[in-house]
Amino acid sequence: MGVISDWNPIYYQWDxxxxxxxxxxxxxxxxxxxxQYTTISRLDQGVGLVLNELKNSGHLNNTLIIYSSDNGIPFPNGRTNFYDSGIGEPMIISSPVHKERKHQITNSxxxxxxxxxxxxDWYGIYNYKNMNSNDIKGSRQVLMGKSLLPLLIKGLTS
Structure with a gap:
């Protein structure tokens, strides 16, 4: 466990x-x-430190913040399966523009x-489907996802 001067660890008792x-x-x-709970606590405080730096530098009110992980918890039924504990990954999205659902969660x-x-979507680039990909064949690039910004307004994607 590295030392971070601004971090006040919270240690959870196993029993x-x-x-x-x-x-x-x-x-x-x-x-x-x-x-795992101690790790999550450290992460939570780390996100707070990043937000504080954004605030101190004057960029908190013009920055889209996205945090996620690439997998669920490292316990039985976690990570590589389709149980709820396996598909549950942390994701935080904070927008200075979208205030409608501030501090709310979604089940989407x-x-x-x-x-x-x-x-x-955040940068207003809506013509991306016509952009050329960098592959050798020069075919059109297809993005498999969709913007999550509508979740910040109404909670459900269409």
């Missing part, structure tokens, strides 16, 4: 954590979950494939 129903109730599992499914269309 006090509540386990999700799909994790076996063993000491080893409890220790792993407690370590999203994917990392949606990040590029979201950024293109």
């Amino acid at each position: 006090q954590v509540q386990l999700p129903y799909y994790i076996p109730d063993t000491e080893a599992a409890r220790r792993d979950v407690a370590a 499914l999203a994917s990392l494939l949606d990040i590029v269309p979201t950024l293109l």
Whole structure:
């Protein structure tokens, strides 16, 4: 565990954590979950430090913030399966423009494939479907995702 001067670690006690129903109730599992909670706490504080730097530099009110991970939790039924615990990945999107749903969550499914269309939408680039790809054949590039910005307004994508 590296040292970050602004980080005040929160250590979770393995014998006090509540386990999700799909994790076996063993000491080893409890220790792993407690370590995971400490990691998440460190991440949460790290996001706060980044937001503070954006604020101090005067860019918080003109920056689209997207945070995600490439997988779910590293526990049974997590990561590489289609159980809820396997497809649940963290994602935070914060826009200084979209205030309608500030501090709200959505149950809409999203994917990392949606990040590029979201950024293109943020920058007002709507003609991206006509852009040439960089592949050898020169075919048209197809993006598989869609913008997540509508989720910041009404909560559901169309």
